Structures are given as C-alpha cells and as structure tokens.
Amino acid sequence: MTGTRRGDRRPAEGSPVARVCVDVPLPHLDRPFDYLVPDTLDADARPGVRVKVRFAGQLVDGWLLERVAESAHPKLAYLEKVVSPVPVLAPEVAELARAVADRYAGSLADVLRLAVPPRHARVEKDVTATDPAGADATPPAPADPATPVDPRGWRDYPAGPAFLRALTAGRAPRAVWSALPGEDWADRYADVVAATVAGGRGAVVVVADARDLDRLDAALTAVLGPGRHACLSAAAGPARRYRAFLAARRGDVPVVIGTRAAMFAPVERLGLVAVWDDGDDLHAEPRAPYPHARDVLLTRAQLAGAAALVGGYARTAEAQLLVETGWAREVVADRATVRARMPAIAPTGDDPHLARDPGAASARLPSLAWTTARDALRADLPVLVQVPRRGYLPSVACAECRAPARCPHCAGPLGLPSAEGAPACRWCGRVAAAYACPECGGRRLRASVTGARRTAEELGRAFPGVPVRTSGREEVLATVPAGAGLVIATPGAEPVAEGGYGAVLLLDSWALLTRADLRAGEEALRRWLAAAALARPGPAGGRVVVVADGALAPVQALLRWDSAWFATRELAERRELGFPPAVRMASVTGVADAVADLLAGAALPDGAEVLGPVPADEGRERMLVRVPRARAAALAGALHAAAGQRSARKAADPVRLQIDPLSLF
Numbered sequence: 001m002t003g004t005r006r007g008d009r010r011p012a013e014g015s016p017v018a019r020v021c022v023d024v025p026l027p028h029l030d031r032p033f034d035y036l037v038p039d040t041l042d043a044d045a046r047p048g049v050r051v052k053v054r055f056a057g058q059l060v061d062g063w064l065l066e067r068v069a070e071s072a073h074p075k076l077a078y079l080e081k082v083v084s085p086v087p088v089l090a091p092e093v094a095e096l097a098r099a100v101a102d103r104y105a106g107s108l109a110d111v112l113r114l115a116v117p118p119r120h121a122r123v124e125k126d127v128t129a130t131d132p133a134g135a136d137a138t139p140p141a142p143a144d145p146a147t148p149v150d151p152r153g154w155r156d157y158p159a160g161p162a163f164l165r166a167l168t169a170g171r172a173p174r175a176v177w178s179a180l181p182g183e184d185w186a187d188r189y190a191d192v193v194a195a196t197v198a199g200g201r202g203a204v205v206v207v208a209d210a211r212d213l214d215r216l217d218a219a220l221t222a223v224l225g226p227g228r229h230a231c232l233s234a235a236a237g238p239a240r241r242y243r244a245f246l247a248a249r250r251g252d253v254p255v256v257i258g259t260r261a262a263m264f265a266p267v268e269r270l271g272l273v274a275v276w277d278d279g280d281d282l283h284a285e286p287r288a289p290y291p292h293a294r295d296v297l298l299t300r301a302q303l304a305g306a307a308a309l310v311g312g313y314a315r316t317a318e319a320q321l322l323v324e325t326g327w328a329r330e331v332v333a334d335r336a337t338v339r340a341r342m343p344a345i346a347p348t349g350d351d352p353h354l355a356r357d358p359g360a361a362s363a364r365l366p367s368l369a370w371t372t373a374r375d376a377l378r379a380d381l382p383v384l385v386q387v388p389r390r391g392y393l394p395s396v397a398c399a400e401c402r403a404p405a406r407c408p409h410c411a412g413p414l415g416l417p418s419a420e421g422a423p424a425c426r427w428c429g430r431v432a433a434a435y436a437c438p439e440c441g442g443r444r445l446r447a448s449v450t451g452a453r454r455t456a457e458e459l460g461r462a463f464p465g466v467p468v469r470t471s472g473r474e475e476v477l478a479t480v481p482a483g484a485g486l487v488i489a490t491p492g493a494e495p496v497a498e499g500g501y502g503a504v505l506l507l508d509s510w511a512l513l514t515r516a517d518l519r520a521g522e523e524a525l526r527r528w529l530a531a532a533a534l535a536r537p538g539p540a541g542g543r544v545v546v547v548a549d550g551a552l553a554p555v556q557a558l559l560r561w562d563s564a565w566f567a568t569r570e571l572a573e574r575r576e577l578g579f580p581p582a583v584r585m586a587s588v589t590g591v592a593d594a595v596a597d598l599l600a601g602a603a604l605p606d607g608a609e610v611l612g613p614v615p616a617d618e619g620r621e622r623m624l625v626r627v628p629r630a631r632a633a634a635l636a637g638a639l640h641a642a643a644g645q646r647s648a649r650k651a652a653d654p655v656r657l658q659i660d661p662l663s664l665f
Contacts, residue, residue, distance in 0.1 A: 011036050020034075021062055023060055023109050028647045028648040030108055034072075035053055035079050051079055052080045084119060088116050093264055105586070110287075150191070153191050157177070167192060168196075170200065173329070176329070177310070177312075178315055180337065181535070182500065183313075183533070185276060186218070190220050190222070190223040192274065193272065204256050204300075205262075206260065229255035230247045230252075230257075231244055232244050232245060233262075248267055260282065270304045271306050288656075294310065295318075310328070315567040324571065343537060343542035347548050348547045348548065365547075372543050372545050376502030378484075381502025383501060384503070385486060386528075386531045388511045468486045468488065505545050509528075518574070522566070525566055529561070532561075581660070583629060584626065584632035585660055586625045587623070587658045593653065594654070601645050607627055607628055608635065
C-alpha cells in the first residue's frame with residue numbers, strides 16, 4: 001500500500017510520527033528512527049506492521065514500533081509503504097526482543113528477524129479475508145480443556161500437584177523438573193499446559209527437535225482437543241509456519257509449541273513458558289546474536305510475570321543455578337520412587353571378569369555388556385546400543401586413564417597442534433610442554449571414536465539372526481516394535497520401544513566424557529539418562545550397562561539416577577574455576593587485528609579477565625572475556641558499543657561476538 005506523489009503528501013493527524021526499527025545489521029544503527037506517517041497510510045500504519053522506508057538512499061524493510069505525537073528531529077522523511085496492515089509484531093515480543101538483544105550484545109533488528117517469520121502473502125491474504133479485523137480483534141478467552149486436568153500424572157512428584165494448582169489459580173510458579181525414568185514427559189507437559197489454559201491464560205513450550213514436537217503435539221491434542229494449539233517449526237514449510245504464527249498472533253489459539261524459534265511466539269495472556277531438555281545444543285540459535293531458548297524463555301517469564309518450567313531427565317548447571325538462587329523450586333521424586341522406577345544400572349569397571357582378564361577393560365564390548373544384551377535378546381526383548389555419532393571430536397585426554405587434559409593456568413582444554421607438537425591450551429594459548437596427567441601421571445595423549453555403522457556391523461556378527469536397526473543422521477526412527485532386536489542409535493536419535501528396552505548399552509563413553517568442552521560431563525550424563533530412561537524398570541527386567549569406570553562423577557550420577565547431585569557438584573566446580581554459568585563469558589572471534597581493535601575500544605567493566613588469543617578457523621583467532629555475573633550487563637553493553645564504533649568507522653574485517661557460547665574453545 002503506497003501513498004500519493006511525494007510532493008502531495010501530508011502528515012497524518014493525531015500521532016504523525018512513526019518510530020521504526022530499520023532492518024539494517026549495523027551495530028551503530030541499533031536504535032529506532034523517526035518517520036512521518038502520510039495521511040494516506042494513517043489507517044494501516046499501526047504498531048507492529050511491516051513497513052518500507054528510505055534509509056541512506058535505499059528502500060529498506062522495517063518494523064513500526066509505535067506512533068507518537070512529535071519527534072526531537074526537526075525534519076523527517078515519510079514512510080514509503082506499509083507492506084501489510086497485519087500487525088505481526090506484538091508489543092510484548094518487541095519488548096522481549098530488545099531485552100534479548102541487550103543480553104547477547106546484539107541488535108534489535110537481528111532479534112526481530114528471528115522472532116517474526118518471513119511474510120507469506122497468500123497465507124496472509126487468506127487469513128485477513130476470513131477476518132478483516134485481524135490481530136486487532138479482541139481474542140476469545142481460552143476455554144477449559146476438553147477434559148479436566150488430572151494431577152495423578154504428577155503424583156510421583158510431591159510438589160507436582162501443587163504446581164498444577166498454582167497454574168490453574170493464575171499464579172506464576174517457577175519449577176525445575178527432574179523426570180523419572182520411563183516418564184512420558186510429553187503427557188506431563190500437556191498436564192501443565194492444560195492447567196494454565198484452565199486458568200484463562202496461554203502457554204509457550206519449546207522442544208529441541210521435530211521428533212519431540214510430534215510427541216508433544218499428540219499429547220496436547222489428546223488433552224486440549226484439536227485446534228487448540230499451534231505448532232511452529234521450520235520443518236513445516238513457510239506457508240504452514242506463517243499460518244500457525246498468525247493464528248497465535250490473532251489469539252485464535254491459547255498455546256504455541258515448537259522448536260527453537262517458538263520462544264518468540266506471540267501468545268495472548270501469557271501464563272507459562274516451558275522448555276524440555278534445555279541442555280540440548282539445538283536450543284542455541286546459530287544466527288546472531290546467538291540466543292539460547294532457555295534464557296529467552298526465562299527472560300520472557302520475568303517480563304510477563306508468567307510461570308516457568310525447565311524440565312529434563314538431566315539437570316544442567318544453569319537450571320541448578322535457578323534452584324540455588326531461589327528463582328525456581330525443584331520438582332523431584334523421592335528416592336524410594338526413583339529406585340522403584342529406574343532400571344538396574346552397572347558400569348563395566350565393576351565387572352568381576354576384569355580380575356581374571358585385565359585386557360577386557362579396553363574392549364569395546366566388555367563381557368558384562370555382551371551377556372546383558374544376550375540375556376535380553378533371549379527374553380525376546382529389544383536392546384538399545386548408544387554410540388557417539390561419527391565425526392565427534394573428543395578433546396585430548398590421557399591415554400592411560402582418559403582423564404581430560406586441562407591447562408594448569410586457566411583450566412581450559414588442551415589440544416595438539418600436530419601429532420608431534422606439545423599440548424597447547426585452546427583458551428589462553430599457553431603451551432604445556434611438560435604436561436603430566438594429574439590423575440595418574442601419564443604423559444601420553446589420545447583421541448579416537450568408532451561410529452554407529454561400524455558398531456552395527458560388529459554386533460550383527462556377534463548376534464547372528466537378530467534384526468539390526470540403526471537410527472541416526474540418515475534416518476531417525478521414532479519407535480521400534482517389541483521383540484528381540486538390536487537398535488544402534490546415536491545420541492538424541494534413540495527410538496522408543498514398545499514396552500521399553502530390555503537392555504541399554506552405553507558404548508564409547510570416554511568419547512563423550514573427554515570432549516573439549518566444559519560441559520562434557522554434563523552432556524554425557526544427559527545423553528546417558530535420555531537413553532536409559534527408555535529401558536524397563538529394574539523389577540521388570542530392564543538393565544543398563546555403561547562402558548566406563550564407576551568411580552567417575554557422571555557415572556555415579558547415572559548409577560543413582562541423581563542428576564541434581566551432579567549439577568550441584570558441577571556448579572560448585574565452575575564457581576571455583578570461573579566457568580559459566582557462575583560467571584558471564586564472551587567470545588570475540590575474527591582476524592587478529594580486528595579482535596584487538598574491538599577489545600581496545602571496549603570499556604570493559606571492572607574485574608574483566610581477557611584470555612587468549614588462540615587459533616579459531618580460517619586464519620582467525622579467538623579471545624575470551626569473563627566477568628562476574630553482577631557485571632554481565634556492563635560486559636554486553638561494552639562489547640556492543642565497541643562493535644558499533646567499528647561499524648561506524650566502516651571497519652573492513654567483521655568480528656563475531658557471542659555471550660556464553662556453548663563451546664568455549
């Protein structure tokens with residue numbers, strides 16, 4: 001929709017000034033710009049619509065944030081066009097996007113590009129044709145769910161029923177939930193969403209991948225009934241995704257579920273935000289400014305006064321920090337219930353055969369794992385074998401005891417620049433020429449991994465006549481039938497077996513434990529618990545074998561099914577070593593001169609510690625900056641301002657800024 005000729009344009013009456021976020025990815029332009037609204041566009045130029053404006057001589061896209069009566073600037077250009085009269089950007093989402101941009105040292109335009117999906121004109125035309133009022137119409141009040149909320153699904157968790165009652169009463173409880181083995185997490189999330197809807201409010205739930213989304217979709221349909229929620233996922237395609245987005249924006253549905261991008265979904269009367277398995281790296285956005293779904297949802301709960309639920313079989317250090325600071329309460333089962341529900345778990349390090357055959361300790365399939373699989377197959381039960389995916393790069397570790405090799409100066413992960421080179425820190429770059437393992441004194445280092453396809457071939461020969469299925473990158477299975485069979489799966493691709501697995505084998509555990517990542521132990525435990533949760537309870541014959549030393553902390557947490565204990569221990573160690581989330585850390589990556597230029601121009605807060613440089617990739621280097629959590633906002637502001645200074649000078653070499661990146665090497 002365009003206006004008349006330029007010379008004939010007149011400002012609109014009332015509030016003639018539009019404040020526009022211009023879609024220009026330059027840090028020094030991260031602020032609203034004022035434009036005059038011509039009288040011909042007065043009706044369509046509403047807050048939240050997409051517009052086109054003249055900027056630096058070019059016609060660019062933008063979002064109209066608000067209309068005001070006057071501007072501090074004496075001379076303003078006119079809006080050129082209202083792309084669509086549908087206000088796709090909700091005020092609550094615009095406020096959230098600004099907070100996320102500030103949190104991650106990014107720009108508002110970058111966040112809005114993630115929050116609002118690309119326009120699909122045909123879908124928009126169909127939607128507005130059926131209801132011309134569009135998103136300005138008063139949304140209907142959420143109806144009661146199809147069936148009453150049954151708290152019995154949460155009866156194994158003492159605080160669970162109270163959490164549901166608080167949601168139905170319209171309060172804003174915050175919980176960190178540790179799911180029991182064998183728990184149908186999708187049904188439990190459907191319960192809390194139904195309780196929120198019964199209280200007259202809406203909900204946003206984010207899961208890691210399409211397979212989890214399908215499970216949650218089916219569970220919510222069974223509880224709320226069809227048409228009561230929308231699914232947002234890039235896998236649905238542009239048209240279906242945009243239609244679901246508009247349904248949420250118009251208030252047609254009270255609940256939105258989806259993968260990562262759904263964290264920004266517009267929901268009327270938001271009462272609950274929830275994320276499942278927040279430790280999955282798929283929750284981290286790979287595009288600038290690289291926000292994490294968990295942090296975005298928690299920020300949203302804070303801004304909207306909504307309830308929050310962070311759930312998983314494992315607990316991250318970030319979730320534990322929420323509990324320890326009192327921001328959230330934990331929802332866990334008592335130990336007697338945990339022991340009754342969990343499978344029998346054993347490490348191969350406790351196998352009595354090792355005393356007679358010490359060489360079995362280095363075998364990829366020790367006798368304990370082999371006999372466990374054999375017994376399950378004889379009982380006509382399926383067996384799950386988890387193998388780290390091909391191409392997984394573990395960090396350099398001790399060849400004797402496989403303890404991760406860490407820098408004696410900053411505790412960062414060590415790496416080898418070449419087969420003959422001395423180990424060097426991936427954080428501070430210092431060379432540890434005289435490195436010796438603090439656990440056993442060994443000086444030899446190693447790193448290798450065997451993939452799922454090779455494992456399937458080996459086990460197929462070990463158990464002839466047994467059907468072998470693989471689930472991984474090429475094909476991810478959702479379910480497998482009951483009955484004897486071998487399922488070889490990479491982490492995150494384990495299918496659900498009808499009636500549960502008789503045995504679960506966790507192979508090559510050291511490849512997870514010795515990754516070059518401070519989250520290596522946490523990630524290994526998360527993946528083990530997700531696989532072990534698919535096994536039958538111990539009294540029903542379910543057994544889990546982990547090929548690892550039982551004295552290791554992650555293995556101890558698995559044996560007791562106590563991720564809260566491990567998260568507490570992990571968070572305490574990170575406080576001592578100065579790792580996130582106990583501190584806030586930023587990475588600055590680019591060519592050496594650009595990185596040095598940005599850090600030189602940044603007014604880093606007091607207490608900031610700069611680590612590096614270390615090589616990154618393609619001729620670039622990386623620097624790390626860490627500060628106490630109390631100085632987190634100052635660090636993000638300083639880095640964003642420094643990036644703005646460089647963009648204003650039109651510096652040629654780009655620099656990548658990340659706050660609390662998942663990988664710190």
